[in-house]
Amino acid sequence: MAELKQTLSLIIQTGVLNHSSSLANLVSFSATSEEGDLELASLIFAQMQKPSTFSYNVMIRGYSNDGSRSPERALLLYLKMRREGTNADNYTYPFILKVCSLLLALEFGRCIHGKLFSSGHHSDMHTQSSLIRFYAECGLTECGSQVFAETTERDVILWNSILGCYAKSGVLGMARKLFDEMPERNSASYNAVIAGYVKVGDVGSARKLFDEMPQRDVVSWNTMVVGYARSGFVNEAHRLFCEMPCRNLSSWSGMITGLAQSSRFEEALDVFNEMMIEKVKPNQATLVGALSSCAHLGALEQGMWINAYIERSRFNVDDMLCAALIDMYSKCGLLEGAKFIFFKNREKDVCSWSAMICAFSMHGCCEEAIVLFEQMQNIGIKPNGITFVSILTACAHAGMVNKGKEIFHGMRMIHKIEPSIEHYTCMVDLLSRAGHLEQALNFVRTMPMAPDTFVWGSLVSGFMIHGSHHLLNENVAEELARLKHKDSGTYVLMSNLYASIDQWDDVMRLRGLMIDRGVQKNPGCSLIEVDGIVHEFLVGERTHPQCNEIYLLLNLLNRMVKIEEFAH
Structure with a gap:
């Protein structure tokens, strides 16, 4: 890149700036190569008096790349191209349709579809494939199917596009029917259908097709690894991961994320450490999975090493990564570290604010959590469901019943967020901790969904704290028994409660239920x-x-x- 800037400086000094071919080559290299610089390409492009279609195309392609942080600039550049009378070609439209897919710009994409007919590019197979993928991303499977039906010449890329369209929409019957009808297939054909099976959770059918593949690529392996991990078959995912002939970043990231989401945090860190030994540079998703594992294990030292690595490597700390760092420091007991990350990072959005509110709540700084919740709204960031779980928990810990009621009421009335079972659990906990046990019991009985073991557990905890055994009736006990939950905590809680009021027959009955249902107390x-x-x-x-x-x-x-x- 330094050499490129020196070349540009030389071009300016020697007056070659007016030579459009020299500038076009510089724009192409800067916008599309791995060593390029899209902003530099934009500056050079701006100096061109009358850019050619080729120059417009390379700039639009640069903006359309997944790594681009402003794909909408591609659409603005296309409109500028039209205004200046420069003709688009069959390379322009696929890039523009890709941007429409990224932005879900349905109306813009439909306008491009119409333009294809008036410009005579509607029969280009590469453009038709891009059009099908665009409709698939927008959830309009029928429109994609119509484009395919109107196409007279079809290559394997076009077939793969319609396969992906049906598979992405979960229409696996039609996807498999077309797959069986294909005159020729490649790895991408198999991958599209396997990904569709994985998406709907049918890993058995996905594995069967995977085993039938004549030749597998890294995408095939990655799809199966992620599919097994998401479906809870983490051992099988790890076995396939170990068998992979070659791995890329997605392989490592998928395995680490899968292990972390399955609460196998030590193994997730083992894979992360192996990845670093192999000198594979992680991405944001990988780092989030590793930091989440550190948070749950209390592995502060490794979490701080990852934080230092992020700074050394000059990673862009986006909202998700910032939230993961805050969560790691908070759960490892270092609130000051969480605060430092929060106030240092400029790209904060709802995830970072929610994580910091949760950190304050976890460390007993409930007033700070409420202040932050109000600041968040004052600067225009809308709280989400996770934010409300954190702030209601803070209210419960602080005994701020009226404030908690106000926030819970505002969820639906102000923020238009329908409370979930987690929010109702927080409210039961809030009322129970504060001793409002009759209110809590009535609140449980009027919930719009069936209370789960965590709701009843919060209520029973309130009985234990305040000694209000007279409110405990057979209905509560029967509701808990009817849940048939495998978590031993609620059974132990109820057993202790019965023991505290000398109801030993009920204690023995609960322990008998635990044996009958195979519930075992989690070891310390x-x-x-x-x-x-x-x-x-x-x-x-x-x-x-x-x-x-x-x-x-x-x-x-x-x-x-x-x-x-x-x-x-």
């Missing part, structure tokens, strides 16, 4: 981080590789404690 667990490695210990565990040394040390510490007690 502790985590420590040493030299960037997180160690997990379970009660009575004998599988840790240093198990013998650990128990020897524990026995030694126990003897030392007893000697100390005896001495005093």
Whole structure:
């Protein structure tokens, strides 16, 4: 890039600036090459007195790239091209349709569709493929199907486009029918249908087609890995990941995200560390998955290393990555670190604000959370459902019942957000903690959806805190029993509550229900981080590789404690 700028400087000095072919080549390199600079390309393009169709095309292509942060500039440039009388060609329209797909610019895309007929480019197969993909992205499968039906000459790219159109819309029957009718197929044909099966959660059919592929590419493997991970078959996803003949960034990112979303945080960090050893540069999604794992494990040291890596590599910290950093510092107990990230980052949106509100709530700074919630709205950022969960939790912890009621009421009336079961759980927790148990019980009974175990658990916790056992009736217990939930926490809570009022028959009945339903109490667990490695210990565990040394040390510490007690 430095050499390119030197060349541009030389061109200006020698007067070659007026040579359109030299400028066109510079624009092409700057706008479309990996080493290029789109902003520099824009500056050079602006100096051209009458840009050619080729120059317009390379600039539109540059703006249409997925990595471009302003694809709408491609549409503005196309309109400028039309105003100045420069003719578009069969390279222009696919790039413009790609931008319409990215922006879901339906009306603009339809205008382009009409223009194709008047300009004589409607029969170009590459343009028709782009048109089908555009309608697929906009959810108009029938329009894409109509374009395909009107096409007389069809190559494999066009067939793949209509396959993708049906698969993306979840019309797998038609996608498979067309797949079977194809005169020839390539890897992209198989990938389109496999991706469709994965999208609807039919990983069995996806795997069957994957096994039938004559030749698989990295996209095929990635689609199956992500499909298994999303469907909860993380072991199978990891097995396929290990079998991959070659991996790209999407492979690593998909595996890390899948493990993190399945709460297998240690394994997610293991894969991330392996990725870094392989010198594969992560993207935002990979870093978010790794930071989420650090947050849940309390792995502050590794989380801080990732933060330092982001700064060293000069990553663009977008809203999601900023929120992940805030969440990591907050859950690792470093509120000041979370605040530093929040106030430092300029590209804050609803995710970052929600994460910071949650951080304040988690650390007991409930008034700060409410102030931030109000600031967020004052500067025009609209809260979402996650924001309201965080702020209602803060109100519950602070005992701010009236404020919580006001915010809950404003969800629907002001922000037009329909409360979910999580928001109702927060309100039950708010009322129960504050001792408004009859209100909480009536609130549960009038909910628009069936209460789940977390709603009843919050209510029972209130009974325990305030000793209002007289409000506990058989209806509450029966509702909990009817849920047949596998989480042991609610059963233990109810059992303890019955024990506190000497209802031992009910205690034995609940424990019998736990046995009948295969519910087991989750073992106690502790985590420590040493030299960037997180160690997990379970009660009575004998599988840790240093198990013998650990128990020897524990026995030694126990003897030392007893000697100390005896001495005093």
